[in-house]
Amino acid sequence: MAHALGHDEKTLAKVGAVGGQALIGALDPRIRIALACLFGIVTVALTTIPALVAALAVALGLLSVSRLPPGRTLKRMALMDGFILVMLVLLPFSVPGDAIFTLWGFPASWQGLWRAIEIGLTANAAILALMVLVGSMEPVMMGHALHKMRCPEMLVHLLMFTIRYIEVLREEYLRLRAAMKVRGFRPGTNWHTYRSFGYLVGMMLVRAMERSERILDAMKCRGFSGRILLMQEFALTRRDHIFAGAICVLCIGLLALDLAWR
Amino acid sequence: MHIVDGALSNPVVIAGAVAAAGGIAMGLRSLDLERIPTAGVLSASFFVASLIHVPLGPSSVHLILNGLAGLLLGWAAFPALFVGLLLQAVFFGFGGLTVLGINTLNIALPAVLAWMLLGRLIGGGSPVSGAVWAAIGGALATAGTTALVALSLALSGDEFLTAAKFVFFAHLPVIVIEALLTGFAVLLARKVKPELFATARGVPA
Incomplete structure (x- = not known):
């Protein structure tokens, strides 16, 4: 894709x-x-x-x-x-x-x-x-429309988070790939490549988890109660x-x- | 691994949609307010991971990592993977609309099964043993997805038997790669952030 x-x-x-x-x-x-x-x-x-x-x-x-x-x-x-x-x-x-x-x-x-x-x-x-x-x-608009169409609130939350963070995480992925490239990493069909990609995915997940902790804190700080507020x-x-x-x-x-x- | 609109018979599509709805409902019930950001960000991570192309001989394969999603999210893997498939179909034109249910089922069900079988083993023991179990989980989940895709094709008509067999054998190398990557990802995560596998499922670390 x-x-x-x-x-x-x-x-x-x-x-x-x-x-x-x-x-x-x-x-x-x-x-x-x-x-x-x-x-x-x-x-x-x-x-x-x-x-x-x-x-x-x-x-x-x-x-x-x-x-x-x-x-x-x-x-x-x-x-x-x-x-x-x-x-x-x-x-x-x-x-x-x-x-x-x-x-x-x-x-x-x-x-x-x-x-x-x-x-x-x-x-x-x-x-x-x-x-x-x-x-x-706009992807966010789709989330709001689905919410109005009685999709489960939790599913809409998941959708909105995914929409919001795909680009952030993709940039992080590209940054990590650039860091690998700078250190001379060239992908091929070998053990080293698969181990490096595995570590890359692992690192992305660790960072994603840490990011989600910060997001939760920030949301709580602003009084998040699970309700979806519509912009229009x-x-x-x-x-x-x-x-x-x-x-x-x-x-x-x-x-x-x-x-x-x- | 995506099946497109129009290929499957109606009973298969409808049964897939009903079963996927059940799985999504189970997943949503397992989430609470505190876990929304975690599940949401992981759902986005798996979407991005599916963009990664890993070289395989002269060609390359893209990752599914549904085993890893299941091991981290449990039942919540159902809605998380569904959201990914929905966005892929709507904004990228991959997959289809009426087959969203069966595609979700094919990818998420083996993920949840891998979690049920091996979920406890990933977080315990040494990082290496956790990684080995994770690799087995990754292989099982991808093999399960391949088998389910082949099964949905085969159930839809005899004319797809050839395609079903082809799908299965063509994905054998993918299963190996998924296993390796899932294992190494867990190995790194266990070393860098050991509490990851406990907190991701809401169990206090």
Whole structure:
């Protein structure tokens, strides 16, 4: 996953770092989370290729009205494809059916090929819609929205802490790696490398624990009682209703297309 | 180790989501106000650790370290790893939405099992014996995750049997690396901060 991050790129967007109000950015975060779930479930339910192509088109359409940089978002999506490629390539050979060609005595079947395409389309459409609808909001905003959607308070706390400290800890990791590099450490497939990486992880954990003790003290000092205070109230507007209605109609359309083609 | 949307059959996805919700509930019940920062910062640490790429021959593998997460967090590993997977899916496009439950289960359940089996042994005895048990725990957790991923694929249809076997054998070297790194991480932590494994689970040092 580290490939997805450029060298100077932050792990998660900082509060207030995401500017500009494209269509999706102006919507209520709760609606965006709910619609991403709806779209994901509908997409997984689709089984025909035309319907899945349409679903991917909808996700791409959403991308074009969001403020996410299309190039980087699609690159991240493509990285996931590289990840599942092996499984997809194996499928034509493991599904019995009409042979397309034979490789080293293993026949590849049309049925398997279609199944692989189907999975590839589903995975891409669902994850792209999720990234566009939810991934385009500030991470902290997602925590608040989930809290408003009655997620357990403790889980939201965990989420907020993770969001807050990922970047801090990643910088610490990069600092430790730089210190290792300065001392002439070059990773390779050997005992020394694995021991050094193990110590690195151990050191990160020790520092993380010590950091968490300081955080707890600081929080207690400010009267932390476990309640989550919201920075803003969410309110549904006309625009939210229209957008939600449009996505619902699109979802019904996708399901109808799927049924018609079957 | 991520499974994507659309690959698994509905019963597997639904059963995974239900079981993961149960595990997350168990984990949240084991947390209290005092432990929120610890669990939160560790959850972020494991997210960062999963960004580390360790060389393996001509290629490299990224770490999971779910065994270490289980040994440190106990049941709280469930919500901590779930949060990591959620952020990966939403902001990085890794994994999927409907498979969040089954992915959480596949990674967190072996972690909790490793903790139940070996948790007590990590903090006791000499640092070296603690490290050896931790290495075994790390190997068990990663092997368990690999087996569960292969099982979820195999249960979803015969067409995935080849992929399931492939996933399992391809991850054998990863299991060895995870074991080594978990062991060395615990060795260092035991020497530098011996009370780590007691305080992380809320037991007074």
